[in-house]
Amino acid sequence: MKPGADIAEFAQRLGHEFARPEFLVRALTHGSIATTTRPDNQRLEFLGDRILGLTVAEALFLADSNASEGQLAPRYNALVKGETCARIAREIGLGEVLKLGRSEMMSGGRRKDALLADALEAVIAAVYLDAGWEAARALVLRLWSGHLARVADDARDAKTQLQEWAQAQGMPPPDYVQLSRTGPDHAPHFHIAARLTDGREAAAEGTGTKRSVEQAAARALLDSLAAERTST
Known part of the structure; x- marks a missing residue:
C-alpha cells in the first residue's frame, strides 16, 4: 500500500526518506483495521522494542562510565517505558x-498510551528494515535526546x-484531583491535576491507569516549577 500525503509528511517529521514506504505504512497500521492483505504492526513492534532497548542501553552505558548497574537499570526503564514512548509519539504527531x-x-485510540508506544516501536523497526541499524539507532537517539539528557531525574x-x-x-504532600473520567471501563480516559x-x-x-496519569501530572508540575526557577 502506497503512503498518503499524511504519512509522507510524517516521514518528513521523522527525518527519514523511506526507500520502501510500505514499511512505514505497516508500522502505522493497527490490528483493528488489518486484513490479510494489509498486515498490522505487531511484528514490527516486537522488533522495534529490541532495537530501542539496545540503543538506549548503549547510550546510557557510554554516557556515564561511573554509573553502576543499579543506577543504569532505573534510567533504562524510565526511557523505554510505555509512558515515555507515548509521550515521544505525541511530540511527533504519530497519533494523527x-x-x-x-x-x-x-x-479514543489515537490518544491511548499503549497504541502510541507500540506504533512508535514499529516505526523504529520500519526504519531499521528500510535503511539498517545506523539509521534506526540515529532515529532513536534523535527522538530520545531530551529524555536522555534528563534521565537521572526522570528515573526517579x-x-x-x-x-x-x-x-x-x-508544604504537605500534593493532592491529585480527578477532573474528569470519560471513555469505557476497559479504556478509561483520565484528566487529573497535581495541586500544591x-x-x-x-x-x-x-x-x-489512573496512576500513570497522576505521574504525568506530577511531571508536568515539576517541569512548571523548574521553568519558574529558570525565569527568576
Missing part, C-alpha cells in the same frame, strides 16, 4: 497518522520527586 478501525478510533518516580520538593518547602497547597498546579490526561 495511525490507521485504526472505526471502533478503536471512536474509543515523579510523584515521589514532587512530594519531596513540597516537603522541602514546608499554595495553589500551583498542573494537569495531564491520558488513557490507561
Whole structure:
C-alpha cells in the first residue's frame, strides 16, 4: 500500500526518506483495521522494542562510565517505558497518522498510551528494515535526546520527586484531583491535576491507569516549577 500525503509528511517529521514506504505504512497500521492483505504492526513492534532497548542501553552505558548497574537499570526503564514512548509519539504527531478501525478510533485510540508506544516501536523497526541499524539507532537517539539528557531525574518516580520538593518547602504532600473520567471501563480516559497547597498546579490526561496519569501530572508540575526557577 502506497503512503498518503499524511504519512509522507510524517516521514518528513521523522527525518527519514523511506526507500520502501510500505514499511512505514505497516508500522502505522493497527490490528483493528488489518486484513490479510494489509498486515498490522505487531511484528514490527516486537522488533522495534529490541532495537530501542539496545540503543538506549548503549547510550546510557557510554554516557556515564561511573554509573553502576543499579543506577543504569532505573534510567533504562524510565526511557523505554510505555509512558515515555507515548509521550515521544505525541511530540511527533504519530497519533494523527495511525490507521485504526472505526471502533478503536471512536474509543479514543489515537490518544491511548499503549497504541502510541507500540506504533512508535514499529516505526523504529520500519526504519531499521528500510535503511539498517545506523539509521534506526540515529532515529532513536534523535527522538530520545531530551529524555536522555534528563534521565537521572526522570528515573526517579515523579510523584515521589514532587512530594519531596513540597516537603522541602514546608508544604504537605500534593493532592491529585480527578477532573474528569470519560471513555469505557476497559479504556478509561483520565484528566487529573497535581495541586500544591499554595495553589500551583498542573494537569495531564491520558488513557490507561489512573496512576500513570497522576505521574504525568506530577511531571508536568515539576517541569512548571523548574521553568519558574529558570525565569527568576
